[in-house]
Amino acid sequence: MDLLEHLLYPLYQTAILAAAGLVLLCRRRYRSATALLVLGACWLWLCATPAMAMRLREALERHYPPRDAATYAKSDAIVILGGGALLPSGSDRDADDADSLATRIGFGLQLFRDSRADVVLLSGSDQAQRMTQRLLQEGVPASALQTEWASTNTHENAVFSAAMLKRAKRLHILLVTSGFHMARAAAAFAKQGLDVVPAPAYDPDYPYWQAHPWWPRRSALHVSGHCLREFGALWWYRLRGWA
Known part of the structure; x- marks a missing residue:
């Protein structure tokens, strides 16, 4: 590959x-x-x-338009895949840096604060541990956080996370990753027998351009x-x- x-x-x-x-x-x-x-x-x-x-x-x-966190139905767990930017320190729901709150970890935090699920699983090698620390700093209780740090690709994200979720009988998940990555990620998690609701997040590494499209x-x-x-x-x- x-x-x-x-x-x-x-x-x-x-x-x-x-x-x-x-x-x-x-x-x-x-x-x-x-x-x-x-x-x-x-x-x-x-x-x-x-x-x-x-x-x-x-x-x-195109099949994964962004939505407000409050519009999602409640689920068994929020799964955030590693990648993208981390939140700056001191972020909150009233922060001016809307782009930061819309990143993978930021949007997952919004979903948790809106009570869309009472458990957040962070998946993806060493970045999952860094994301866990950031959410702890944002006030998410340790009892609500699970970390899967063994995976090195999207397939392993799905396999290892699904094993943890099945043991906890949490099969209905909100999957948070970048919109461009969602088709593959959602299909990989669904392949593991999970009921997946895509919750796409903004990725600041993939900008939009307003002028000179052919330059x-x-x-x-x-x-x-x-x-x-x-x-x-x-x-x-x-x-x-x-x-």
Whole structure:
């Protein structure tokens, strides 16, 4: 999967096209070489445009529109997957930094404060422990927190978290992760026999752009690459029977 992940990033794809073009150029196959070099340059430019990045992101997120925490029905547990930004110290429901409260951990905190569930499970390697500490600092009681820190990917998030939730007979969950990641995560958790309600959160690492949609930006290239990786990962999970 690591090799596949690298091949899904536009920079690597462009490098492969450029290398193939140079090989053809050395063999004096000028038309084919020019076609590959131009294709690589155009693909890199396209993926670096906000228009392309937004289209890819919207394709992943369109089934998971954001909602206010209070609109969700009560559940057995709130599951927050690691990744994204942590809350700054001293956040509360009246904080001016709305983006921070909308991140994965921030939105999970809002769901808990709105009594959508009385247990929060944090999943995802060492970041789960850092998230646990942040929620403790925000006043969430230790008795309401569970931490799963053994997982290193979304499949393991689902397998290890489901085992903990099933032991506690908490099968109906609110799953909190970024909108672009929700399709794969929700499918992976449902595959483990859980009743999953997607609760997508905002990810500040995946911005929206208001102007010049066809002007290349490094941030847009970053988003395009991660979205292409997510499409590839979703396909891989379905192929493996993980989603």
